[in-house]
Amino acid sequence: MPDPGRARSLIEAHLYLDLVVPDGSAQASVSESPDGWLVQAGGVEVLVPYEAEQTAKRAGATFGTGVSELLDAGQWVLVGATYASRALEGGLLFAADPSPDQERFHAVVADWSFAADAVAEALKFLQEGGEPPPDAFWTELGTAARDAEPGRFTRAKLESDLAFYRQSLAGFRRLHAGDAAS
Structure with a gap:
């Protein structure tokens, strides 16, 4: 499987899966890895680094801080x-x-x-x-x-x-x- 994409928040990861996999967020599974949460659906993986999710929450940024690498x-x-x-x-x-x-x-x-x-x-x-x-x-x-x-x-x-x-x-x-x- 190719390297997972990187999301800035769990919400961004689920949104991305909805855009690339039919019913992506509905069928998504979330597991922990050493680097962050791994969100998977339909053969697509998205990594949400622990620090990125925490930063998004502290900032009140729904989709994350900085510019998205997943959605254009x-x-x-x-x-x-x-x-x-x-x-x-x-x-x-x-x-x-x-x-x-x-x-x-x-x-x-x-x-x-x-x-x-x-x-x-x-x-x-x-x-x-x-x-x-x-x-x-x-x-x-x-x-x-x-x-x-x-x-x-x-x-x-x-x-x-x-x-x-x-x-x-x-x-x-x-x-x-x-x-x-x-």
Whole structure:
């Protein structure tokens, strides 16, 4: 088996497996090794160094600190859009039936949070000029996203998306936190 990829957090490892293995995180197994946690699914291995996971937790960085070596800028933008779509749909369904349901409330909050965090990850790839360099796209999925909509990867667009996701999260919490109380 080839050397495992390196993730900056367990969450990033599971997300990566979801992108490269059907139902990757659902079938993932986690074991300890001398160097960190080894997350495996469908013949793919990802190493999460113990220090990387601890650093991510201390920093409050969902996906980890530094720049990802597993997911490229295009994938992060797509992940952010996917979580935002889920949050929007979940928020609308929650508003239509605001019965006390903490689980549904927290699912929408988590989706908006992950959407924002994913876009923040894409922003880490940007250069001074405001656009990611060509080597920020190394996967077929990420490259296709950039080629299809290059305007999605400018600093202005990513910062706008990040602000929208954070405002949507804050607005949902403000409007519905009481509805989720049991």
